[in-house]
Amino acid sequence: VQLVESGGDSVQAGGSLRLSCKVSGDEFGRLSMAWFRQVPGKEREGVACIDKRDDPDYIRSVKGRFTISKDVAKNTLYLEINNVKYEDAGTYYCAADGGTNTYCGADDPPGFYDYWGQGTQVTVS
DSSP, X not given: OEXXXXXXXXXXXXXXXXXXXXXXXXXXXXXXXXXXXXXXXXOOEEEEEEOTTOOEEEOGGGTTTEEEEEEGGGTEEEEEEOSOOGGGOEEEEEEEOOSOOSOOOTTOOGGGOSEEOXXXXXEEO
């Protein structure tokens, strides 16, 4: 499975942004997928996931502002970020499991996932 993120940018607080993750190499619909965020000096943190049943989950701090979604026709995972806050800044990584998990939780550890993208940077001014 190959994952390629895009869409990271510098955005003003209060603004909006959409991150994309293009998936190839496996049947997209059978994967549980997630977005993680990492800032310098801290561990990679899950912020949202969506399982193979298309049920999303979010950590508390992003609920109501982040939306994770899939476009199966485009083999692409999205993360829409609205009302951007300073604490949203960081490198965002797309992750996928190997199709072995039915459910996911936004706070699942990085080891829950088998495949990772290279990351896309979000800065907030």
